[in-house]
Amino acid sequence: MESVNQLQSLDDRRVTVLGARRSGLAAAELLQHAGARVFLSDVSADALTEQEERVLHGQGIPFETGGHSDRVYEASLAIVSPGIPASAPVIREMESRDIPMISEIELASWFVEDPVIAITGSNGKTTTSTLIAEFLGTQFYTPYLCGNIGNSFADAVNSRDEQAVSPVYVVEVSSFQLERVPGFRPDVGVFLNVTPDHLDRYESFRDYLAAKLNITVHQTTRDLLVYNMDDPELSAIETRARLRGFSLIPGRSQAPFTWDGTSVLLDQQPLLPYAECALRGQHNLANILAGLNAIAGFIPSDPDQRQEFLDHLLHVLRHFSGIAHRLEYVETVRGVAYYNDSKATNINSVEYAIGSFRNPIFLILGGYDKNGDFTRLIPGIKKYVKETLVIGRDRFKIRAMLEPEVPLRLMEGLADAIAYSSAHAATGDVVLLSPGCASFDQYNNYEERGNHFKQLVEQLPS
Numbered sequence: 001m002e003s004v005n006q007l008q009s010l011d012d013r014r015v016t017v018l019g020a021r022r023s024g025l026a027a028a029e030l031l032q033h034a035g036a037r038v039f040l041s042d043v044s045a046d047a048l049t050e051q052e053e054r055v056l057h058g059q060g061i062p063f064e065t066g067g068h069s070d071r072v073y074e075a076s077l078a079i080v081s082p083g084i085p086a087s088a089p090v091i092r093e094m095e096s097r098d099i100p101m102i103s104e105i106e107l108a109s110w111f112v113e114d115p116v117i118a119i120t121g122s123n124g125k126t127t128t129s130t131l132i133a134e135f136l137g138t139q140f141y142t143p144y145l146c147g148n149i150g151n152s153f154a155d156a157v158n159s160r161d162e163q164a165v166s167p168v169y170v171v172e173v174s175s176f177q178l179e180r181v182p183g184f185r186p187d188v189g190v191f192l193n194v195t196p197d198h199l200d201r202y203e204s205f206r207d208y209l210a211a212k213l214n215i216t217v218h219q220t221t222r223d224l225l226v227y228n229m230d231d232p233e234l235s236a237i238e239t240r241a242r243l244r245g246f247s248l249i250p251g252r253s254q255a256p257f258t259w260d261g262t263s264v265l266l267d268q269q270p271l272l273p274y275a276e277c278a279l280r281g282q283h284n285l286a287n288i289l290a291g292l293n294a295i296a297g298f299i300p301s302d303p304d305q306r307q308e309f310l311d312h313l314l315h316v317l318r319h320f321s322g323i324a325h326r327l328e329y330v331e332t333v334r335g336v337a338y339y340n341d342s343k344a345t346n347i348n349s350v351e352y353a354i355g356s357f358r359n360p361i362f363l364i365l366g367g368y369d370k371n372g373d374f375t376r377l378i379p380g381i382k383k384y385v386k387e388t389l390v391i392g393r394d395r396f397k398i399r400a401m402l403e404p405e406v407p408l409r410l411m412e413g414l415a416d417a418i419a420y421s422s423a424h425a426a427t428g429d430v431v432l433l434s435p436g437c438a439s440f441d442q443y444n445n446y447e448e449r450g451n452h453f454k455q456l457v458e459q460l461p462s
Contacts (some may be wrong), residue, residue: 011035016072016099018090020047020065023104026154027079030111033158039063041072043090079107082148082176085201103180105173105457108153114167117294118147120178120215121192121228123349124287125149127279128192129172130323131291134316136153136168138309140300147171147418150447168298174212176201189241190294191227192287195348199371209233216241226293228286229253242295246289247379248282257292259285264292264317272314278321283352288317323398325450327353330457335427338457342432342450347372351380353434359432360386362421364414367437367449369394374401381406386429389417393441401430412443414449418456431457 007042013036017028020042031038040056040063040417042048047065048056056063064071068090072078078094078101085091094101109435119129126149133145142164146156149172156169171186175198178184192208202208216225219241227234229245229252234240247253251260263270264277279288292313299304322328325343332338341353345367354361354377363385381388388408390398395410402408411417414433421431439449 012037013077014039014075016041016075016078018042018068018072018078018084020044020052020063021081021083023152023154023220024079024081025052025056025160026152027104027107028056028063029059029158029265030107030154031079032059032061034111038070039075041065041068043067048345073099075099077102078448079104080180082174082179086179100182101180102182103177103184104152104154105147105177106181106184107169108157109184111157112164112169114169115188116169116171116186117188117190117293118173118184118186118215119169119190119192119290120175120212121190121274122172122195122197122346123198123352124192124283124290125172125174126323126343127326127442128190128287128291128294131279131287131316131320132190132294133170134320135291135295135313136170136298139165140305140309141166141168143167145172148174148177166234173215178211178214181214181218185220185223186215187223187315188294188297189215189219189223189225190290191215191225191237192290193228193231193348194233196344196373197346197348197370200369205281213237221309224254224294224297226290228290230286244293246286246293247393248286248289253289255289255293256296257289259289264288266292266310271310273316277317278319279317281327281352281356284322325446327356328450332461333422333457333460336422336425336429336431338431338449338453339433340453341432342439342446342453344434344436345375346370346440347376347436347448350377350434350436353432354380354384357384357430357432359428359430360384360426361432362387362425364389364391364411364417364421364431364433365436366392366395367435367439368392368400368441369437372436374398375405377436378402378405385423387424391417391421392435392437394437398437414453415456418453419459422460 015036017040028040042065045066080101133143136143144156146153196205216239223241225241226244229247244255258265263273328340330338391411433453439446443449
């Protein structure tokens, strides 16, 4: 692939954007402002709303939906949506014609001179990214939270306030977004953990890990990589960046922020007892240490400003209790607590979730399976789960992996599962949506699934 890293190379250049969702629309706008001749194409007939079509017409950006015409190949560069796999016919044809393809993450980075903190991992990305943005949300910095979290990187670049104080881009990046990054180089990379995921897209776990490692492949000695020392796949990570490891084992890490078994430390001095942190669970302690070590270099050196910044960190740690759709408490109805963990789209996330409760659980699993090994859940289900309810397209496949070790009930969807749980759960029980699957069989995304769960709970008679 050719190296395209100068904005002037986009002027009057034909560029195809494949995929018309949030990142594609923002990429098309960026390219248009840079003087490129943009063409936007999506295979879905309903990829664009009427309002989005009007905006594209107003900006003079041609587009098509409902399929890819030959016009997509009349380009010398293509921006590829992370949702389009390498096996797609349009991608194979692009390759046969030697048309360079990059991700929206790569493109947006060309327009940024301010610091970029990029976060990846199989679990905890959104919580850690949000924490980092909260940590930086002071008079000293203007954090732009973007990427896989919802607002695309290109969106953040398009909407940047030119008067903003010390902008910092906090970018959550998935393996899909890291597949086509010939030059993406974050100033700070954060690699939280890695467990088997998306094996419906990757031929092996090693291929999945290789995509994740692209977060650091272009980093230099000027850059920093914060990584999980306790993850066996990351303990011997190779990079040219400066390494800063975090660990839940007291005394193991030499990073600025560490853990002594009771408190979070800064430079080996107690900062805050973990009992005072709003985020609970060992996985969230790891997210906290990762986020703090990612922003350690942003702490002001002036003593008064430093103390003000540290006071802000303490406030965040004491009050930030989590994000929507990630072990999100919804409501207690007739003594039964309902939790929305719709963002748990892999097996490891479900393991975290069911281990976070000590009350009997009605577990709602299922959806669009990504070739997850559900047998890994059997010990946890036996220990913590009162009943397992399996929903969605791949419920029969999941049942085949869990039975006869784990008795379960098949349900069509969330409405049936919640109705059953409501009728059979006792006071003190927990109803937990933690699917271990993608949502695409019945919903557009995990947010829509989680919101539907919350709506159904709110409709239960009290």
